[in-house]
Amino acid sequence: MEHTHAALLRLVGELEQRSVARLPPERELAERLGTSRTTVRKAMDLLERDGVIRRLKGRAGGAYLTSVAPASPSPESARSVCQSRRLLRSLNTVKGVPQMLHEQGFRDGTKVISARMATPSESAARVLGDGPAVSLLRLRFADGDTLSLEQMYLNGSLCGRVLGAPLNSVYETLRNKLGISVCMADESIELATLGSSAGALLGQPEGTAVLKLERIGYDQEARPVEYSVDLFRADRTRLNVRTSSLVSASLT
Incomplete structure (x- = not known):
């Protein structure tokens, strides 16, 4: 010993x-x-x-x-898992993915996997009602690589004619063809893991962590017209939000 x-x-x-x-x-x-x-x-x-x-x-x-002395556990020492340029996903404005990509210098791409009138999911029906909805499943690309997978439902009675138009930028089509502007949104973000089918579309292994964004979009008349769930690759996306504590005071 x-x-x-x-x-x-x-x-x-x-x-x-x-x-x-x-x-x-x-x-x-x-x-x-x-x-x-x-x-x-x-x-x-x-x-x-x-x-x-x-x-x-x-x-x-x-x-x-x-x-x-042990190393300082500073959050700044945490290393990003991203090995390439990331899309800055702002939570301060309502923009479609193509517009965000263009503004940040990415080459955008969209693959429409399905586009049809369908019975909305239970979550979508709570927002849009029980009537038929436009159902869009789209895969997004940035500079030729996968970025996100989106399941979008649109109010069928208001937005049904969108199916006869290009579906690369639905917000732009709604605005230009139907006079509907999605100008306000409620979004929630959480960490999720990919199932096998979503992973195959995104080219990522099953169980890979992604950012899951649930969005309700409202038009200029404050009507809910959109319910979407997006799965963004966490290694290609960075979230941004601006907050303020300014409070206006009234003079007496």
């Missing part, structure tokens, strides 16, 4: 020089030193008694050198 204790002290000195705070696990130390885990544990007990290490339990547990 004395040999193991001395070897661990030498390892502690090496780690201190490299500013490494955590000792390897007991099993790895036992293999390195050619001894049993019981012997390693007893030697670690002596190091802890002498204040050389401290032991922590739990998922982040282990043996840590008391002479080396």
